[in-house]
Amino acid sequence: MILHKHFDVNEKGHLTIGGMDAVELAERFGTPAYILDENVIRANCREYLTAARREFGEDALPLYASKALCFTGIYKLAAEEGMGIDCVSGGELFTAKQAGFPAERIYFHGNNKTDRDIRDAMDMGVGRFVVDNPDELRALSKEASKRGIRQGILLRITPGIDPHTHKAVVTGNIDSKFGSAIATGQAMDIVKQALASDGIELIGLHCHIGSQIFDLEPFSDAANIMIRFIADIKRECGYEIRELNLGGGFGVKYTEYDREISYSSAIADIARIVRSFCKTHEIAMPRVILEPGRSLVAAAGATLYTVGSVKEIPSFRNYVSVDGGMPDNPRYALYQSQYTAVIANKADKPRDYRATLAGRCCESGDLLGENMELQRAERGDILAVLVTGAYNYSMASNYNRIPRPPVIMVKDGEARVAVRRETYKDLIRNDVL
Ligand SMILES: *Cc1c(COP(=O)(O)O)cnc(C)c1O
Numbered sequence: 001m002i003l004h005k006h007f008d009v010n011e012k013g014h015l016t017i018g019g020m021d022a023v024e025l026a027e028r029f030g031t032p033a034y035i036l037d038e039n040v041i042r043a044n045c046r047e048y049l050t051a052a053r054r055e056f057g058e059d060a061l062p063l064y065a066s067k068a069l070c071f072t073g074i075y076k077l078a079a080e081e082g083m084g085i086d087c088v089s090g091g092e093l094f095t096a097k098q099a100g101f102p103a104e105r106i107y108f109h110g111n112n113k114t115d116r117d118i119r120d121a122m123d124m125g126v127g128r129f130v131v132d133n134p135d136e137l138r139a140l141s142k143e144a145s146k147r148g149i150r151q152g153i154l155l156r157i158t159p160g161i162d163p164h165t166h167k168a169v170v171t172g173n174i175d176s177k178f179g180s181a182i183a184t185g186q187a188m189d190i191v192k193q194a195l196a197s198d199g200i201e202l203i204g205l206h207c208h209i210g211s212q213i214f215d216l217e218p219f220s221d222a223a224n225i226m227i228r229f230i231a232d233i234k235r236e237c238g239y240e241i242r243e244l245n246l247g248g249g250f251g252v253k254y255t256e257y258d259r260e261i262s263y264s265s266a267i268a269d270i271a272r273i274v275r276s277f278c279k280t281h282e283i284a285m286p287r288v289i290l291e292p293g294r295s296l297v298a299a300a301g302a303t304l305y306t307v308g309s310v311k312e313i314p315s316f317r318n319y320v321s322v323d324g325g326m327p328d329n330p331r332y333a334l335y336q337s338q339y340t341a342v343i344a345n346k347a348d349k350p351r352d353y354r355a356t357l358a359g360r361c362c363e364s365g366d367l368l369g370e371n372m373e374l375q376r377a378e379r380g381d382i383l384a385v386l387v388t389g390a391y392n393y394s395m396a397s398n399y400n401r402i403p404r405p406p407v408i409m410v411k412d413g414e415a416r417v418a419v420r421r422e423t424y425k426d427l428i429r430n431d432v433l
Pocket of ligand 1: 065067068086109208210211212247248249250291292293294295
């Protein structure tokens with residue numbers, strides 16, 4: 001096993017993903033290619049659903065934050081597993097619709113929904129809008145009134161938590177493009193505006209404090225602040241908030257230095273905390289919603305590349321260049337995100353070589369990692385970067401006119417193309433002149 005139990009080494013010394021030989025997958029589908037172990041995603045959905053129903057009752061609905069990995073097949077999978085979803089744009093809504101995802105289980109997020117987004121989402125009949133700000137609320141109310149409907153909404157609230165200092169830093173997160181802050185009084189203002197708006201039914205509150213969080217404390221702080229605010233709303237407006245969406249953000253193991261968390265026990269902990277805060281603040285337990293993205297799909301993925309040039313610069317470093325890079329995985333360039341890499345055809349050999357993994361764009365920041373431990377690499381090797389299921393394909397670009405890789409789903413010894421490889425022709429499809 002390497003990091004996660006679906007990454008292993010077979011008798012040929014090759015890396016396997018969900019039991020399938022990564023070198024054979026690379027031969028069959030070409031490189032670069034995203035490989036996804038479907039069983040891992042399904043098992044994660046089931047873990048969230050089972051835990052949420054156990055802790056919050058049969059009507060609990062975990063949402064898949066679909067910006068993490070978005071294509072029609074993933075929406076079909078989420079629908080089959082009984083999940084709800086988050087969408088944040090007209091394009092994600094359209095993709096979900098094409099996949100036949102039930103609209104009433106869609107929560108529509110985003111800090112700047114256009115008028116067209118609002119109309120399209122209402123045409124589809126999305127279950128809830130998560131309203132970010134007063135301007136949006138006015139636009140939504142106008143459109144709902146025109147249609148003679150009452151649109152169910154949640155309000156996005158900024159509780160003022162910095163998950164990485166593990167404190168409620170009341171000034172820190174007020175300065176955000178997302179939501180309305182409790183500390184400035186703007187959260188209470190938008191609650192009152194929602195209650196007074198035609199065509200709007202205020203159902204709940206939403207907060208999302210960050211991503212790749214391994215500790216319970218930031219969630220506990222957020223729950224406490226949000227429940228206190230729900231009690232304030234009850235006192236000041238005589239209105240009971242029925243849904244509390246605590247966002248996503250559970251951490252994933254990308255390297256040997258990360259912990260692995262049990263989502264089932266984290267959900268049990270959150271439930272216990274929410275129940276006790278509700279008791280303290282004397283409010284009824286709301287329907288609690290979680291919306292994981294990364295933790296449902298990240299570990300299921302790996303990206304396969306072919307090694308090209310290997311350049312050793314004496315007394316500096318070794319560069320191993322692959323046939324992909326920041327266009328298929330911009331996360332190192334954006335955030336210095338850490339990954340684990342394996343030479344798939346030498347997976348049984350020790351990782352005793354250090355290298356900077358470089359992409360092939362005209363950009364010195366086009367790296368997949370620095371100072372990474374690898375097996376000794378040579379031109380023609382197949383290199384796998386593990387745990388790329390989240391925020392890779394969904395963030396991919398065509399920079400340098402590099403076509404996007406395909407997404408291949410493996411399950412029980414079968415591999416299927418879920419998204420085909422882009423062609424050069426696809427690249428000029430919209431070029432008119
Ligand atoms: C990104 C996002 C999520 C998912 O976050 P993960 O860290 O991927 O779990 C959930 N809710 C909102 C509003 C988000 O923006």
